[in-house]
Amino acid sequence: MEVAAYQPYIDPDYDSFIERIYPAKVCIDNETCRDCTLVKVDSANKHGILLEMVQVLTDLDLVISKSYISSDGGWFMDVFHVTDQLGNKLVDESLIHYIEQALCATRRAGLAKEIQGSSQRKHFGPRHMSSEHTVLEMTGTDRPGLLSEMSAVLAELECHIASAVAWTHHDRAACIFYVEDGVRTGPITDPRRLAQIEEQLENVVEAHHAKGERRSVRLTGPMAGQTHAERRLHQLMFADMDYEQCRCCGHSCCGDGGGRGGYEHRKGCEGAHVSIESWKDKGYSVVNVQSRDRPKLLFDTVCVLTDMQYVVFHASVSSEGALANQEYFIRHRDGCTLDSETEQRKLTQCLLAAVERRASHVCPQSNSSFSYTSRGD
Template sequence: MEIVYQPYIDPEFESLIERINAPRVCIDNDTCQHCTVVKVDSANRHGILLEMVQVLTDLDLVISKSYICSDGGWLMDVFHVRDQLGKKITDETLNLYIQQELCDTKMRAGVPKELQTCQKRKLRPCHISTEHTALEITGRDRPGLMSDISAALYELGCHIMTAVAWTHNGRMACIIQVEDGLKGGPIMVQKRLALVQEKLESVVEGHHENRDKKSVLLTAPAADRTHTERRLHQMMYAEKDYEPCQGCDGSCRYWNGCKKTHVTVETCKEKGYSVVNVRSRDRNKLLFDTVCVLTDMQYVVFHAAVSLKGSMANQEYFIRRQDGSSLASETESRKLAQCLVAAIERRVSHGLRLDICTENKMGLLWYLTRVFRENGLSITRTEIGTHGERASGCFYVTDASGNDANPRTVELVRQQIGGSVFVVNKSPNSSLSISRSNGEMEERPRFSLGNLLWSQLERLTFSFGH
């Protein structure tokens, strides 16, 4: 028998390299008149770009410019950011927090309450809490599914603390955090956990195509849980929601005003890169979603440039596989293109948005989703969380056929739900029209988290001393 010897690599070696070459973060409020410039120099490793984007988007900051270079084992990234009001980041506490988080992205534990206070609003958690039991649910989407899931949890005495659900191409992915409705805290009794899983699987799998595939996963409290939205992308990918995605076939020749998503993957033989070009409508967290797919599909971004022209965003990535090679086949390139289109489409909100703030109580999500269901409304996307005695979140709803909800039906729903309910519509000029419970209308300016403006970039090797 042949004996193969492999070198031992200490698992602490990578962190040692990072400690020797500690990241340098500069937060500059003087160079640019309208935004704060965040510059990061660091030793490179797989996934660090995504972690940096997470730091900024979790704080609801607007990334207005970004350019990336990570050749030769070292990265130099620049982000131009603003707050939701379009102003510079001048709060010293927030600047210090950004600097600390970018220097140690592996040790992230959510946004502290004092920073939420300085931001003057509650930031919804993007990391699964270490104090609750997490449920990951996937399956075929159908009308009333969220209502059935929340009803089952209510019957089992589970109090839903947060819930985030996406639907796309007939698929659904949902992450729910629950605690014991009687004792509080995570559910630790194994028999009860098994009962919860069995009940939820019976709700979901009655319409699931692959009975051999588990549709419900329960995870105990842990400090290393994946970022919620990144995990939703992974769950949707596992459901193969990308297979129907094609984007535009290019017959519009790009510049003829087409608003569809364009993705091309080409090979740069001279440098050994695969060049990915993405053109789509701009929206919030567009950069996060794109980089998330590239990272989780084990591609490394060496250079990137993103620009905005009107309402359309243009992204260009020079990538390789983790083993250093470019994409090997047309099939691989086509799959990557499909996955990028899917990642962009998943967060595109279909339907009318309802923002809800009401009293936090046992069975709240079941009650809300039951009201929607009884009035013939389907949920296409939801995000809800609890903050002490209050619960707040948003729901995107359509009628049972996927068309716009009837205004009279929406008004009836608002009256039944009670509390503070705001109906948010996208107006033709891209601002947000907000209908309050008293029927008055006001306009709120639109600030996209994914506004990535770099229209003057001509070359990826742009000088970092600029």
């Protein structure tokens, strides 16, 4: 006789239910610090909430000079020290209102309606996120002329590129095109046409690939809640395993040169360094990332930790001159720490890749980024 196995039922609205009972508290403080604005967030905790917060601030081109994070138990508390690109405090009331609303999950739907069609939509909304376009994703070997050839094929097939983002890292490339039907205007929904476009683009990507080399071309129709484009680029390059070539620079400042143990940046060294240590008494793995400071650095590292299913319980992030220091106290989502050398090595490589992908001055290998938005969009 078969015995039925029962699984506990978890209401899919549970997270939002908790948020409605304990709504996030967001405080924009311009009084405490002389040279920056403090953005303080207290909220019910959930996986990925840190990335959500950082993503909101990053999309506004705000500079995060320091951050203190704590999420032990069921509550998340964070303090961000932020300025605008010129190093000024945030004084624009409409910007402050947007941040207060955007950092609170229960208010986001209302906020989206509020800025829909307004003059502020171009300045404040999420970037490269669309439920109105067909999305083309590609990964493969980087080579001169690749994006140009793909764009030419799309133009020949009467597809209009509304916007595009692309990264290259080492010899790998990843790009996302947001495409409209150039004839009928709007997303491309005909399955046969989608298959034709995908086939033509696969031929372009495959043309210069050696047999057995990794490559991928994928078209998807419009859908609600699409992943943030730059986070998606991290995911695409991670799936393409671009991180396999990443190593610390090998200088004595790296400890053992493999990203483990203590380290200090040697003068003149611009390489990124990662160390992972075990804090057994508290049950944490402690991850230290030291690199040249740059915009969106925090977003890039938190993307990797979140997508690799690590939970950040405490963190401290700061920049001193040209250098940025990030310290994370983490566990895997299943509660385990990083005990094996294989796990530590993979996380080290992935964090180094996250630092390198966006900024060409960090890594001596080929590495660049590209972004395009049609003026008619």
